[in-house]
Amino acid sequence: MSGSLPxxxxxxxxxxxxxxxxxxxxxxxxxxxxxxxxxxxGIISRIPYLRELGVDAVWLCPFYPSALAxxxxxxxxxxxxxxxxxxxxxxxxMVGALHEAGLKIFVDLVPNHSSDRHEWFRxxxxxxxGSSERDRYIFRDGLGDSGELPxxxxxxxxxxxxxxxxxxxxxxxGQWYLHLFAPEQPDFNWDNDEVNNDFLFTLRFWSDRGVDxxxxxxxxxxxxxxxxxxxxxxxxGVMEDLPTDGSHPLFDRxxxxxxxxAWRSVFNEYSPPRVAVxxxxxxxxxxxxxxxxxxxxxxxxxxxxxxxxxxxxxxETITRCLDVAEGSSSSSTWxxxxxxxxxxxxxxxxxxxxxxxxxxxxxxxxxxxxxxQGARRARAxxxxxxxxxxSVYLYQGEELGLLEVADLPAEALQDPIWLRDNGARKxxxxxxxxxxxxxxxxxxxxxxxxxxxxxxxxxxxxxxxAQDGVEGSTLELYRAAxxxxxxxxSTETLTWHEHPDDVVWFSRDNGWNSFTxxxxxxxxxxxxxxxxxxxxxxxxxxxxxxxxxxRG
Ligand code: BGC
Numbered sequence: 001m002s003g004s005l006p007x008x009x010x011x012x013x014x015x016x017x018x019x020x021x022x023x024x025x026x027x028x029x030x031x032x033x034x035x036x037x038x039x040x041x042g043i044i045s046r047i048p049y050l051r052e053l054g055v056d057a058v059w060l061c062p063f064y065p066s067a068l069a070x071x072x073x074x075x076x077x078x079x080x081x082x083x084x085x086x087x088x089x090x091x092x093x094m095v096g097a098l099h100e101a102g103l104k105i106f107v108d109l110v111p112n113h114s115s116d117r118h119e120w121f122r123x124x125x126x127x128x129x130g131s132s133e134r135d136r137y138i139f140r141d142g143l144g145d146s147g148e149l150p151x152x153x154x155x156x157x158x159x160x161x162x163x164x165x166x167x168x169x170x171x172x173x174g175q176w177y178l179h180l181f182a183p184e185q186p187d188f189n190w191d192n193d194e195v196n197n198d199f200l201f202t203l204r205f206w207s208d209r210g211v212d213x214x215x216x217x218x219x220x221x222x223x224x225x226x227x228x229x230x231x232x233x234x235x236x237g238v239m240e241d242l243p244t245d246g247s248h249p250l251f252d253r254x255x256x257x258x259x260x261x262a263w264r265s266v267f268n269e270y271s272p273p274r275v276a277v278x279x280x281x282x283x284x285x286x287x288x289x290x291x292x293x294x295x296x297x298x299x300x301x302x303x304x305x306x307x308x309x310x311x312x313x314x315x316e317t318i319t320r321c322l323d324v325a326e327g328s329s330s331s332s333t334w335x336x337x338x339x340x341x342x343x344x345x346x347x348x349x350x351x352x353x354x355x356x357x358x359x360x361x362x363x364x365x366x367x368x369x370x371x372x373q374g375a376r377r378a379r380a381x382x383x384x385x386x387x388x389x390x391s392v393y394l395y396q397g398e399e400l401g402l403l404e405v406a407d408l409p410a411e412a413l414q415d416p417i418w419l420r421d422n423g424a425r426k427x428x429x430x431x432x433x434x435x436x437x438x439x440x441x442x443x444x445x446x447x448x449x450x451x452x453x454x455x456x457x458x459x460x461x462x463x464x465x466a467q468d469g470v471e472g473s474t475l476e477l478y479r480a481a482x483x484x485x486x487x488x489x490s491t492e493t494l495t496w497h498e499h500p501d502d503v504v505w506f507s508r509d510n511g512w513n514s515f516t517x518x519x520x521x522x523x524x525x526x527x528x529x530x531x532x533x534x535x536x537x538x539x540x541x542x543x544x545x546x547x548x549x550x551r552g
Pocket of ligand 1: 071110181217279
């Protein structure tokens with residue numbers, strides 16, 4: 001296999017603007033050596049699959065050395081590969097093979113926090129308060145007579161408090177350090193030059209190895225207002241609670257943009273310039289700034305992922321996202337699933353407004369998922385997304401129609417959300433189950449060993465070999481949709497068309513129409529040659545809960 005796919009101009013600096021990016025969660029993708037964890041050679045072995053699927057790029061979730069306190073988002077060493085996943089040589093081989101297949105690669109960069117095993121954090125613990133080693137992180141004295149109380153009441157995403165107390169070499173308690181996530185994920189001090197410079201070094205390290213882009217984790221969290229008296233933080237992770245003037249002490253502060261302007265100058269040292277996408281959990285009006293051409297260039301939005309199954313709601317969300325993207329001269333991103341959320345084939349099978357945390361805690365039984373409805377809507381939504389101008393981020397396994405595994409037993413759970421929240425929330429393991437490659441093989445072809453998360457037997461119905469070449473399968477639908485998109489993709493414009501029914505209908509400037517019927521009854525389709533339908537083998541009208549593409 002050699003050469004690039006038709007339509008991909010290899011050195012086009014704008015290649016990312018309408019790319020389809022496939023998210024690989026490496027430890028659950030494909031295991032080559034039988035240790036139960038997916039690895040780099042596993043990814044290499046599946047490049048033909050990715051090429052046949054027809055995506056333009058791969059985004060690799062963290063593959064760095066890590067104790068996996070948070071699925072790899074606790075990084076021990078930013079410039080290495082977890083030995084259980086491979087070596088830097090394997091990584092280079094993978095980049096070469098992806099490029100050879102015409103695919104670009106994004107790596108996940110985690111700048112807000114390292115792991116507590118990072119050499120800098122170990123050095124900080126070994127050093128004295130006030131030392132330069134401690135200044136790379138955020139250490140503070142505690143309150144109370146002997147510092148026994150945390151410096152303030154800031155909450156963390158995963159643990160009740162954002163502060164953990166250290167223990168001195170002699171066993172006595174010491175200072176506290178800040179972690180917006182698990183205690184194993186101490187936050188860096190981004191006012192420290194060494195931290196800034198080290199990340200510039202890391203960006204060059206991977207860019208020199210041929211990495212094309214970076215997904216920037218918690219991009220809105222780096223800069224903090226630690227001045228005293230500390231400002232109140234009533235909630236964490238609730239986007240709607242964030243002020244729009246940059247005044248939150250922990251998130252979306254205006255100073256964070258200085259960091260990304262410095263990163264941009266590194267990106268622009270390369271040809272084509274390296275690209276980046278911000279994971280910035282901020283309100284729409286603040287998102288554009290992260291995505292400007294002198295910063296990261298693009299920002300995720302999870303707006304469609306959170307939009308209920310309703311034509312009007314979809315139309316409004318899409319319009320808003322396109323406006324935000326235009327505000328930064330970037331292209332919009334679209335996504336329905338990722339490694340942090342319940343898979344959309346399950347979500348769409350649940351009644352509107354279902355409390356997903358409660359549903360997960362019920363083991364996925366209350367309420368029951370309407371699997372047919374979930375599959376229908378998921379296929380329709382995927383086609384709608386793939387017709388939009390901008391880039392689409394697909395999450396591994398959605399092309400197989402995978403459902404959430406909601407009934408994982410407690411002893412199998414790994415997510416710090418479950419472990420730290422005393423079982424109040426089940427966490428994200430159910431969307432991170434290893435992929436089913438072959439319905440006949442043990443562990444469905446993911447590994448010859450024991451998979452790090454259990455794979456349910458019913459996953460065999462969704463396995464790649466069970467869908468490959470099968471007309472009407474979700475895998476074949478994605479392949480056909482990506483092929484068609486590649487042929488028809490043109491400028492980033494969209495024209496809305498009015499329709500009296502429960503329909504979202506738009507066209508692109510070359511006559512490519514996407515028509516989604518959100519209702520349950522068939523709707524008559526406007527004239528034009530049909531290209532693809534999310535419901536196999538239908539005739540005539542547009543079936544309920546389906547998308548049709550046609551040339552009009
Ligand atoms: C990642 C999560 C991770 C968190 C902390 C998120 O945005 O997507 O998986 O737990 O950052 O790094």
